[in-house]
Amino acid sequence: MPPASSTMLPLGTKAPDFDLPDPRGGRYRREDFEGKPLLVMFLCNHCPFVIHVKDELRRIAEEYAPRGVAIVGICSNDAENYPADAPEEMAKKAEEWRWTFPYLHDADQSVARAYRAACTPDFFLFDKEHRLVYRGQLDDSRPNNGLPVTGADLRKALDAVLLDESPPVDQKPSLGCSIKWKEGCAPDYASASS
Numbered sequence: 001m002p003p004a005s006s007t008m009l010p011l012g013t014k015a016p017d018f019d020l021p022d023p024r025g026g027r028y029r030r031e032d033f034e035g036k037p038l039l040v041m042f043l044c045n046h047c048p049f050v051i052h053v054k055d056e057l058r059r060i061a062e063e064y065a066p067r068g069v070a071i072v073g074i075c076s077n078d079a080e081n082y083p084a085d086a087p088e089e090m091a092k093k094a095e096e097w098r099w100t101f102p103y104l105h106d107a108d109q110s111v112a113r114a115y116r117a118a119c120t121p122d123f124f125l126f127d128k129e130h131r132l133v134y135r136g137q138l139d140d141s142r143p144n145n146g147l148p149v150t151g152a153d154l155r156k157a158l159d160a161v162l163l164d165e166s167p168p169v170d171q172k173p174s175l176g177c178s179i180k181w182k183e184g185c186a187p188d189y190a191s192a193s194s
Contacts, residue, residue, distance in 0.1 A: 003049070004119035004178035006135055007189050011169060015040070015130040016114035020074065020104035023087035024094060028102045033070035035128055037161045039154075042112060042122040042179065043073045043103070045093045046084040049176035050120050052143045054097045056151045057121075061101045064158050071101040076112035077120075077180040079105075085180070112179055113187050119176035125157050125167070133161060136171035 015038060019029045030038070041057065043050050061071050073094075077085040087105045094103040106112055115124055125134035134157035141147040157167035181190060 003175040004190075005175050006122050006137075006173035007116040007118050008171070008173055009116050009124065009132060009135050011132050011135075013132040015124070015126045015132070016111065018074070018104070018106075018111045018114075020106055020111060021087075022102045022104050023091040024103070026102065028072060028104060030130070033072075034130075036068055036070040037128055037158070038126040038130055039064070039069055039071045039158070040115065040124040040126070041071070041073045042076060042115070042117040042120055042124075044075050044077045044082075044085045044120045044177070044180075045089055046082065047120045047177040048143045052141070053121060053138050053149050053151075054099075056138065056149045058098050058100070060151055060154065060158070061099065064162075065100065067162055069158060069162070073099065073101055073103040074106050074111055074117075075103065076106035076109045076117065078109075078182045079107070080182075082180045109179075109182060109185060116187075116189055117179060118190060119174060119178055121176050122174050122179075123154055125154070125161060127161055133157065134167045134171060135174075137174045140172075142175065 079086040139152045160167040
């Protein structure tokens with residue numbers, strides 16, 4: 001199956017609300033991060049594209065959270081048909097991979113729909129007013145393409161946001177595994193992105 005790609009939500013879009021549990025404990029809402037740049041990453045446990053970049057995601061959180069960027073990961077996959085993405089497995093992977101950011105479970109997939117998320121990983125960076133300034137790839141590396149994982153594209157966008165500058169508008173879509181939608185629930189945009 002070919003990789004799915006980001007839907008490239010329009011820049012300037014206001015961050016949709018969310019109110020989701022972290023299987024490791026706690027609950028997080030978008031408004032908990034008011035006044036801070038916000039990075040929302042749609043992830044899952046079993047996707048080879050996510051596994052390929054898991055260490056860079058940890059490094060980005062370790063570097064940018066102390067500088068004032070709020071970071072959350074969200075798993076929206078159908079956990080019934082993909083038990084590797086069930087909440088208890090999310091908690092295990094987050095610990096194993098030493099992810100310090102909240103890793104939230106979107107059981108009804110409503111948050112993925114609101115963000116028009118299409119793949120894992122899929123990145124959405126919002127400025128302090130929670131307006132979308134970047135949606136695209138982490139970098140040019142993919143599993144088996146031989147390029148190092150650097151996070152270059154996302155890091156440039158994060159650096160720009162922290163300087164109150166706008167990231168470049170020429171942004172490459174992220175590629176990855178399609179979000180595993182519940183049967184009969186795939187949104188219209190999902191077929192266009194895969």
